[in-house]
Amino acid sequence: AQSVTQLGSHVSVSEGALVLLRCNYSSSVPPYLFWYVQYPNQGLQLLLKYTSAATLVKGINGFEAEFKKSETSFHLTKPSAHMSDAAEYFCAVSEGGAAGNKLTFGGGTRVLVKP
């Protein structure tokens, strides 16, 4: 069975500071990993995905994430926070194949950006 743990349900950063959101996963097979962002009362938008190619993945809006198999981690970073980054972020894992790519999500991390 697959699972995802996001450390920290809330993160507060200053505008211009580094954003670091932590995600650890468990999976019985090589996983596919995703980060999604959700703005209030909206659906989820894909930021980036890891699908067994490069371990450092670049996404939209300046975000990137690094897959570390030995640590079973897929942390999300952005060098310089912008006010528009205030949202909730979800890490998700999929095992693909016969499981039909269903996603298992972490509990989410809400990001607050201070001016």
Added chain:
Amino acid sequence: DTGVSQDPRHKITKRGQNVTFRCDPISEHNRLYWYRQTLGQGPEFLTYFQNEAQLEKSRLLSDRFSAERPKGSFSTLEIQRTEQGDSAMYLCASSSAGYNEQFFGPGTRLTVL
């Protein structure tokens, strides 16, 4: 707009009533997923279709819930005899077989009074 659409966006109902939600996936996508998201939590998988076949259902999907995808196009999710615990955001997503990226709709927020 050719994204995933959901209707209605908001639904308020009284306990015991039946409700039905609709999802229209991206037209060329043959996989369709339903998730439920309660306040402060991540989305949880409910069920998924490949074309018109419902291939997996979560244990979260009690007997009061039923989903269909006639002709492999749009999908409906019906909840019978709603309970206050059904209050949540219901999200629909679609993808192409062989691709892992799921595209999400805006969701239907259900409030059961």
